[in-house]
Amino acid sequence: MSRILIIAEHDGQSLNVSTAKCVTCAQAIGGDIDIAVFGKGIEAIAAEAAALESVASVIAVDAEHLAAPLAANWAAEALALADGYSHLLGPSTTQGKDLMPRIAALLGVNQISDIMAVNTANSFKRPIYAGNAIIDVEVPNGAVVVATVRIASWSAAASSGSGSVDVRAADSEAVAHTRYIGLKSGGGERPDLQSAQRVVAGGRGVGSEENFKIIYSLADKLGAGVGASRAAVDAGYVPNDMQVGQTGKIIAPDLYMAFGISGAIQHVTGIKDAGTIVAVNKDSEAPIFEIADIGLAGDLFTVIPELEKLLA
């Protein structure tokens, strides 16, 4: 039977929802599910992890050098725990993508990126070519499965469980060659892009940082998170953490509204899992209309104020 270890993601305060999504993927694989929480002062986070449905136990490794999520430190600690597990999973967030390949290489195995579906305990579906093809990949017999879980493909496990928590000291030592300096967070108080039910996004068509105010304003009316195309980020209208797409965030809100976004494949791959896609673009030939559920050919600077009035 499979024994699955999930490496938790958190910000030092609370568990990231991507971990609960990894649990759902682990349930699809089937077997015993444990979660490792690395950090400093992580009791509350460990308790959150232990409450996730079908989690057997949480191993909380509390150490100063694990406080920041440096891949070199976390990978060494994961390696110390890996013995006996058939599967090691992390989310395909930037943190998981940074960490899991390092663990896989130390274990001498290839890694599977972005599991979207489970065929069997060692065969999975994953996207390639910006989501334009889906392949089946199978792990060779007897090899440990190390993988990241595509979080837009999975719902979060409920918090109805009651796993045990085992707090331990670290097995590994701090690496000297890498030092954490800090994090400058771009976002404000709006709902997190990766878990928001509604997302309003703007592209190059919005035209400036100043103009982006109307995107924020509509988002606030709808209680939505705010996303952007790469072009909008590159032009400096918004911070990098808002980028949606192949090389940004892959999201799956119930409602995605794109304003002034043309619909390049690299952008579209980030929103294909959305429930309903709305596109407003003044070019009626824009490729975004090929995938939009509801399209409106029009000027965003006229449409958004009208929408706001109608929603008031």
Place this chain on the structure above:
Amino acid sequence: MKILVGIKRVVDYNVRIRVLSDGSGVDTDGVKMSVNPFDEIALEEALRIRDAGNAEEVIVVSAGGDECQQQLRTGLAMGADRAIQIQTSADLQPLSTARAFLKIIEREDPGLVLLGKQAIDDDNSQTAQMLAALWDRPQATFASKLELDGQSATVTREVDAGLETIEVDLPAVISVDLRLNEPRFVKLPDIMKAKRKPLDVIPLEELGVAAEGNLEVGHYAPPPQREKGIMVEDAAQLVEELKNRGLI
């Protein structure tokens, strides 16, 4: 200091890829091939570091069949000093690529290895992290800013929560993100000059690396299609539709 830059030959980012109807792969017949866009950014950064006097030599490295010499020549035309092809007909997965790169590192002793954050064909995003692990050196992935400071580098990383800064001792492996720089365009005379720059071909076996432990890739399928949508005339109709679907 030498800088090693990974150059992967991939289907051009503008090509709309199509899955073959028998599910055996994707159609790459007559499709435009290019340098992985992130690798151009990695190379641009390496050239700027060299031209600022902080490195002596930039070496571009590609693992693949002889056709990847085209992309290495592009790298030479951009300004790299020499090129190495790790010659193999196998489709290397990141672990084997990292093992092969490690052998080149042992031969060349670089102070910095710059790779792309991901190859846009397989979208793996693994090779840099694996190489750093095997080499037992620091990794700084998804870099959008890089400052060298003697024996270390300060790297700003694009992460989900914003911009993270870390400091790594050299040698290190850094994977680059889109906003690190804008790669230069290649000029015609540079293409001519690149033909005379050295390009070494080293068979993968000569490095003592085999493409083994691979994940077996089975069936290819096109992504699920979304149902055809509708067009509305104005904001009022849009709101009406959203209400009908229970979305607002």
